[in-house]
Amino acid sequence: MLKVKDTLRATVNLTFDGRVIKVFHGPNAADRFANEARMLRHLEARGCLFVPRVLEADAEKLRLVTTNCGGRVEHLDDRRRAEIFAELERFGVRHDDPEARNVTYRSSDGRFCIIDFELATLLPGSTPNA
Numbered sequence: 325m326l327k328v329k330d331t332l333r334a335t336v337n338l339t340f341d342g343r344v345i346k347v348f349h350g351p352n353a354a355d356r357f358a359n360e361a362r363m364l365r366h367l368e369a370r371g372c373l374f375v376p377r378v379l380e381a382d383a384e385k386l387r388l389v390t391t392n393c394g395g396r397v398e399h400l401d402d403r404r405r406a407e408i409f410a411e412l413e414r415f416g417v418r419h420d421d422p423e424a425r426n427v428t429y430r431s432s433d434g435r436f437c438i439i440d441f442e443l444a445t446l447l448p449g450s451t452p453n454a
């Protein structure tokens with residue numbers, strides 16, 4: 325397993341079989357965990373193919389296991405970044421942290437993907453999923 329992030333808010337590990345394991349901690353960890361799981365399930369239900377899929381969500385351990393959406397993007401111009409996050413909003417979710425650090429590149433299909441939905445919000449008119 326490879327540790328890819330270890331901050332005050334979360335620890336993220338990438339397994340050798342391609343899963344991403346995120347454990348939430350720090351301020352509002354339970355709320356951030358629940359929000360990320362809810363947003364990803366909402367997006368999956370709406371057919372959004374450029375975000376991780378939830379494989380496991382353990383509310384007791386604040387542990388979220390998802391599919392891997394590719395590698396971190398080193399360079400992304402502002403126009404392209406804005407386009408990627410605008411596309412997400414067509415699925416009823418505003419990311420609320422639209423920075424390049426939350427964009428990955430999936431080489432299998434040449435697709436930019438979006439990660440880290442703990443601060444995201446449903447847009448008005450979107451029906452939330454549990």
